[in-house]
Amino acid sequence: MKVMLLTMISLLVSKVAFASATADEFIRCNKLAVTKLEYCLDNGGEACWAQSKASYDTCHEQVIQNHLPNRERMEAEKSAHQTINNEYHSQ
DSSP: OHHHHHHHHHHHHHHHHTOOOOHHHHHHHHHHHHHHHHHHHHTTOSOHHHHHHHHHHHHHHHHHHHTSOOHHHHHHHHHHHHHHHHHHHHO
16 A cells, blocks of 8 residues: 555656646746846946847746656656566565
């Protein structure tokens, strides 16, 4: 029973980890871009829009990357599940 519960919990946690990014997670990216733009404009920068957009694009990509599955972690979880199942069925 413990093994089944542990397996179910780990599956639920892994599903949550791979959920899509939400709009709330991109708010930080928007604020970063605006802050960069304001700073740049206040300091007479020539390439304000490009710098602001680059900051936003980098932040946006990091949010997306945080939601991509990690192949090594997935393989480790799969191996752990197989080990647990093998131990359970051998009892």
